[in-house]
Structure formats: C-alpha cells, structure tokens
Amino acid sequence: MERLVPEPGPTSVSDQLGDYRPWEGPPADRPRVVLNFATTLDGRASIDGRSGPIGSNTDTAMLVGLRKRFDAVMIGAGTMRVEHYGRVISDPAVRERREALGLPGDPLMVLIGSLDLPWDAGLFTDGGGRVVIFTADEGDPPPTATPVEVVREPGGRVEMATALRHLRAEHEVRALLCEGGPRLHSQLQAGGLADELFLxxxxxxxxxxxTILEGALPEVAELDLEWLLQEGSELFARYRRR
Ligand SMILES: NC(=O)c1ccc[n+]([C@@H]2O[C@H](COP(=O)([O-])OP(=O)(O)OC[C@H]3O[C@@H](n4cnc5c(N)ncnc54)[C@H](OP(=O)(O)O)[C@@H]3O)[C@@H](O)[C@H]2O)c1
Incomplete structure (x- = not known):
C-alpha cells in the first residue's frame, strides 16, 4: 500500500491506524461519529443489493482495523436486514487488546429502526457483547442470547442527535463508527453529526x-482530505468535516 497524501511513501492499514485514537477528546454531549463506506467509481454503494462485493480484502482490513478502535458500532435496520451482522469482534485476543487500550472488549452495537430485524443473525444469537436498539416501534423484541436494550423514541422516528446524546450519557460512548447505510448517513450529515468519513x-x-448517501442535505457539506492511500487501483480516502 502507498500513501499519496500526506507525505507520499509506503504504508499499510495497520501503520495508518496505529496512532488513530478516535475515543480521545470527543464532543461533550455526543460521541465522535465516524462513517465508513465503500463506493464504486459511479458512486454506487451496493452490488446486487450488498456492499461486500464492492471492496477488496484491503477494504475489509480497513473496516476490521477501524472496528478495533471504537466504543460502539452503529447501523440502520436496512443494513442489518441485508448484511445479517454477527458479533463485531469475534477474536478474544482482539477483545483483550481493546480492553488494554481502555475500550470495552466488545463494541456496543447500535441499531436504528423498526424491530423488523433478522433475529436469527449471529449478533443476536452469539450471546457476546451488547445491543441497543433505538426504535419508534411499540412491540417487544423476541428473547435473544445477546442482551438487547430497547430505547423507545416517540413520534414515529428516531432523532439522531437525541440518540447520540443518550449513547454518550448512558453508555459512555466516546467514539462511534457508523457503517451505514445510506439513509442513516444522510441524517447524520444533515444534522452536522458526522465528524469523519472513511471512503x-x-x-x-x-x-x-x-449511493452512500440517500436523502437531501439542507446545505452542501464540505470535507477536507486527511489522507489518501492506494493499493493497486483501489483508493482509500479519509475526510474530516470542515
Ligand atoms: N457500500 C457501503 O459501504 C454500504 C454500507 C452500508 C449499507 N450499504 C448498503 O445499503 C443498502 C441499505 O440501505 P438503507 O438505506 O436501507 O440502509 P440503512 O440506512 O441502514 O437503513 C434504513 C432503515 O433504517 C431505519 N432508520 C433509519 N433512520 C431512522 C430513523 N431516524 N428513525 C427510525 N428508523 C430509522 C429504517 O428502518 P425500518 O425500515 O426498520 O423502519 C430505515 O428503513 C444495502 O444494499 C446495503 O448493502 C452499503
């Protein structure tokens, strides 16, 4: 892997993320929010309805590397229905390394949306870690091996700013990695709640x-390029909201 910006030269995913400590110095009333997406050259965020076929193994390594460095991982119900997440950190050695850094062994898994979820997915059946679901649904989830907390949001939809405040105040989430999908992304950008974008x-x-962002923004969001990496013909950009 080559770093193109800043300071061109050889690098690797682990070199790039080695000093990345997103949990340090979060905003006072919400976590630092970092988005991770993969896109095609024509701006598509899915191939045959899935995100997996877009990126290479290096893209997976970047995602896995990022997951090691956050208190919580968040996705929308649409992404959960398609991607059927399992336990986010399955390797006990990685959980130990997280704890050594002062992070919880398992990132808190945060879901946004209805309770129409794939309850047979590993995330719910594994038993490890914890899940928080922000929902406007009134029903109850089925019994799950993994502990699930439901936070009800009246009014038919979840307000992202409220959910983020809750995560910071009640769950001490300092850094949150949002892995999509596009409709959740647009709400975070629209609310000025997205601090960084790994693309x-x-x-x-x-x-x-x-696409990676579905839903109009009230104004154009401007971002600054923090780094640009190249592995073969694939590019890895990291942007910070201006
Ligand atoms: N390329 C990538 O990096 C990437 C990353 C993630 C996903 N994807 C792709 O994106 C597609 C899924 O797109 P999507 O837009 O459906 O994903 P999404 O944003 O994960 O899910 C949208 C759903 O989340 C719930 N939701 C979002 N905001 C809400 C709010 N404020 N209040 C209540 N519920 C809310 C709703 O769930 P209910 O319908 O349950 O009400 C809504 O239908 C899949 O093809 C997936 O593979 C790509």
Whole structure:
C-alpha cells in the first residue's frame, strides 16, 4: 500500500491506524461519529443489493482495523436486514487488546429502526457483547442470547442527535463508527453529526444501486482530505468535516 497524501511513501492499514485514537477528546454531549463506506467509481454503494462485493480484502482490513478502535458500532435496520451482522469482534485476543487500550472488549452495537430485524443473525444469537436498539416501534423484541436494550423514541422516528446524546450519557460512548447505510448517513450529515468519513473508492462500475448517501442535505457539506492511500487501483480516502 502507498500513501499519496500526506507525505507520499509506503504504508499499510495497520501503520495508518496505529496512532488513530478516535475515543480521545470527543464532543461533550455526543460521541465522535465516524462513517465508513465503500463506493464504486459511479458512486454506487451496493452490488446486487450488498456492499461486500464492492471492496477488496484491503477494504475489509480497513473496516476490521477501524472496528478495533471504537466504543460502539452503529447501523440502520436496512443494513442489518441485508448484511445479517454477527458479533463485531469475534477474536478474544482482539477483545483483550481493546480492553488494554481502555475500550470495552466488545463494541456496543447500535441499531436504528423498526424491530423488523433478522433475529436469527449471529449478533443476536452469539450471546457476546451488547445491543441497543433505538426504535419508534411499540412491540417487544423476541428473547435473544445477546442482551438487547430497547430505547423507545416517540413520534414515529428516531432523532439522531437525541440518540447520540443518550449513547454518550448512558453508555459512555466516546467514539462511534457508523457503517451505514445510506439513509442513516444522510441524517447524520444533515444534522452536522458526522465528524469523519472513511471512503473506499473501488475501481468498479456497476450502473445501478444505492449511493452512500440517500436523502437531501439542507446545505452542501464540505470535507477536507486527511489522507489518501492506494493499493493497486483501489483508493482509500479519509475526510474530516470542515
Ligand atoms: N457500500 C457501503 O459501504 C454500504 C454500507 C452500508 C449499507 N450499504 C448498503 O445499503 C443498502 C441499505 O440501505 P438503507 O438505506 O436501507 O440502509 P440503512 O440506512 O441502514 O437503513 C434504513 C432503515 O433504517 C431505519 N432508520 C433509519 N433512520 C431512522 C430513523 N431516524 N428513525 C427510525 N428508523 C430509522 C429504517 O428502518 P425500518 O425500515 O426498520 O423502519 C430505515 O428503513 C444495502 O444494499 C446495503 O448493502 C452499503
């Protein structure tokens, strides 16, 4: 892997993330919020309805590396229904290393949306870690091996700023990695709640599918490039909200 910006030269995913400590110095009333997405050259965030086929193994390594460095991981119900998440950190040695850094062994898994979820997914059946679901649904989730807390949001939809305040105040979440999807992303950007964007740009054209951000923003969001990495024809950008 080559670093193109800043200071061109050889690098690796672990070199790039080695000093990355997103949990340090969060805003007072919410976690630092970092987005991670993969896109094709024509701006698509899915191939045949899935995100997995977009990126290479290096993209997976970047995602796995990021997950090691956050208190919590958040996704929308749409992404959960498609991607059927399992336990986010399955390797006990990685959980130990997280604890040594002062992070919880398992990141808190945060879901936003209805309770129409794939309850047979490993995230719920594994028994490890904890899940918080912010929902406007009135029903109850089925019994799960993994502890699930439901936070009810009246009014038909979850307010992202309220949910983030709750995560910071009640769960001590200092750094939150949002892995999508596009509709959740647009709400975070619209609310000025997205601090950083890690974007993998895959050298692929697909011609159809969702984009990384679905939903108009009240104003154009401007971002600054923090780094740009290259592995073959794939690019890995990290942006910070201006
Ligand atoms: N390329 C990438 O990096 C990447 C990353 C993630 C996902 N994806 C792709 O994106 C697609 C899924 O797109 P999506 O837009 O459906 O994903 P999403 O944003 O994860 O889910 C949208 C759903 O989340 C719930 N939701 C979002 N905001 C809410 C709010 N404020 N209040 C209550 N519920 C809320 C709703 O769930 P209910 O419908 O249950 O009410 C809504 O239908 C899949 O193809 C996936 O593979 C790509």
């Amino acid at each position: 993998t740009i895959a050298p692929k054209l697909v011609g159809a599918g969702t």
